[in-house]
Amino acid sequence: MLRYLIPLVLFLVLAVFLAIGLTRDPHELKSVLINKPGPAFRLPQLKAADKMISNEDMRGKVWLLNVWASWCVACREEHPWLIKYAESGVVPIYGLNYKDRREDALAWLEDLGDPYTVSAVDLDGRVAIDYGVYGAPETYVIDQSGMIRLKHVGPITPDVWSKEILPVVQELNRQGK
Amino acid sequence: MNKLNGMNKSGRVACRRGWKGGGKPLFLTCSLVMLICLCAPFVNAQVQEEEVPSDDPVIEARLANLSKELRCLQCQNQTLADSPAGLAADLRREIRVQMKAGKSDQEIIAFLTQRYGDFILYKPRVTYTTYLLWFGPFILLLGGLYLLFHFIKQRRDSFVEKPLSADERRRAEELLASIPGKETT
Numbered sequence: 001m002l003r004y005l006i007p008l009v010l011f012l013v014l015a016v017f018l019a020i021g022l023t024r025d026p027h028e029l030k031s032v033l034i035n036k037p038g039p040a041f042r043l044p045q046l047k048a049a050d051k052m053i054s055n056e057d058m059r060g061k062v063w064l065l066n067v068w069a070s071w072c073v074a075c076r077e078e079h080p081w082l083i084k085y086a087e088s089g090v091v092p093i094y095g096l097n098y099k100d101r102r103e104d105a106l107a108w109l110e111d112l113g114d115p116y117t118v119s120a121v122d123l124d125g126r127v128a129i130d131y132g133v134y135g136a137p138e139t140y141v142i143d144q145s146g147m148i149r150l151k152h153v154g155p156i157t158p159d160v161w162s163k164e165i166l167p168v169v170q171e172l173n174r175q176g177k
Numbered sequence: 178m179n180k181l182n183g184m185n186k187s188g189r190v191a192c193r194r195g196w197k198g199g200g201k202p203l204f205l206t207c208s209l210v211m212l213i214c215l216c217a218p219f220v221n222a223q224v225q226e227e228e229v230p231s232d233d234p235v236i237e238a239r240l241a242n243l244s245k246e247l248r249c250l251q252c253q254n255q256t257l258a259d260s261p262a263g264l265a266a267d268l269r270r271e272i273r274v275q276m277k278a279g280k281s282d283q284e285i286i287a288f289l290t291q292r293y294g295d296f297i298l299y300k301p302r303v304t305y306t307t308y309l310l311w312f313g314p315f316i317l318l319l320g321g322l323y324l325l326f327h328f329i330k331q332r333r334d335s336f337v338e339k340p341l342s343a344d345e346r347r348r349a350e351e352l353l354a355s356i357p358g359k360e361t362t
Contacts, residue, residue: 026253032294071221099263104221124226125267132292134250134264 031132031151038065038140038148039130046097046105046119053094053120055146062172064093064165065140066116066156067128069100070108072136078155079112085161086115091141091169095119098128098136141165143172225263228270236276243282244269246299247289256299 033039042054066082068075086093095116097105102121109119122128131140134153141150150168152160231237241258247268249260257265268289275285289297301307341349 029250029294029296032291069221069223071223099224101221101224108221123224125264126271129267129271130292132294134293 027135028153029134031148033132033148034151036148038142038146039127041120041122041127041130043096043120043122043127046095046102046109046121049102049121053118055142058092058094058142059146060144062091062144062169062176063117063142064091064169065096065131065142066093067096067098067131067133067136067138068119069098069136070104071100072098074155075137076112078137078157079115081156081158081161082115083113085156086117090166091173092117096127096131096133097121098133099123099125139165141168141172144176223263225266226270228266231273231277233277236273239276239282240269240272243272243285247286248297248299250293250297 038055040055042052045051045053082093085091093115095118097119099122105119105121109116120127125133131138132151137155139152139156140148143149149172150165152164154160156165231240244258245256247257249255249257249262249265249268251262251264252260255262255265257268272285275288280288286298295302295304301310303311
């Protein structure tokens with residue numbers, strides 16, 4: 001009896017592990033920057049190239065940093081939602097325009113609308129390296145003291161917004177008051 | 178100086194893979210991909226600075242060595258050395274800059290893992306989360322050896338030497354005697 005039971009148990013254990021493996025997305029990597037200070041940056045603004053924007057400018061408030069580009073297909077998918085959530089005024093969204101041509105980026109915002117309070121231009125992707133960006137779109141929730149509290153890789157959908165991002169933003173806003 | 182690529186580059190890689198397999202549907206897929214590649218210049222593309230190798234051969238040799246041990250996070254089964262992805266080129270450029278600034282390989286690895294985590298290392302670190310990964314195979318090997326010895330021993334023990342009875346001995350001698358050219362005692 002035992003000699004038939006042991007292979008069966010081994011098979012079931014293996015099957016369970018493989019089944020769990022199937023449900024996980026290997027492209028979703030946990031950021032090591034969670035609960036660490038957001039890397040400092042000082043970059044030119046997209047719409048006003050002569051002006052700069054720094055992460056220090058947002059100190060004291062909860063904000064989102066959304067990594068986007070006009071060449072990024074999935075960014076197009078999340079764009080209407082970003083506009084909707086920016087209009088709701090819950091949290092300001094700042095853009096990090098990642099390795100994009102200025103004219104392409106400006107045309108994109110012109111065509112599809114601009115959800116960003118300000119977009120910073122990261123032409124060579126150097127700031128993105130500091131943030132551990134490996135595929136646009138990526139979104140960071142950064143708190144009043146400049147700490148990264150959440151990172152979402154991939155497009156923001158209503159599901160992601162209501163289940164992941166909004167609860168963290170609301171909790172941080174509540175704590176900050 | 179800026180070179181446009183990204184989309185067309187990955188397309189080309191996909192084609193090369195397809196040819197190996199051959200077959201008509203693959204040919205069609207490849208043709209389609211080629212067509213998309215041709216259209217790529219009309220689509221918004223990633224701004225990618227051209228990769229300039231360092232004029233210092235020592236730095237290039239160190240980079241070649243180090244980037245073999247690092248994972249490209251965009252196409253996760255390729256090393257930083259092999260990957261055509263834009264991010265991989267950016268990271269190689271950053272490594273060159275840091276090497277030129279006199280950073281050691283260890284410092285550069287620390288720089289990268291602080292941003293991308295241990296996942297960027299192709300050779301996982303030995304920590305409590307990777308003990309099973311590192312030592313699991315040896316545990317399995319030891320377990321297998323134990324089972325092997327156990328079964329061999331069990332089998333050997335199952336053979337019991339029994340002396341021949343007088344009747345059996347007589348039959349054996351008869352059989353041996355029947356072999357031509359053989360003397361029996």
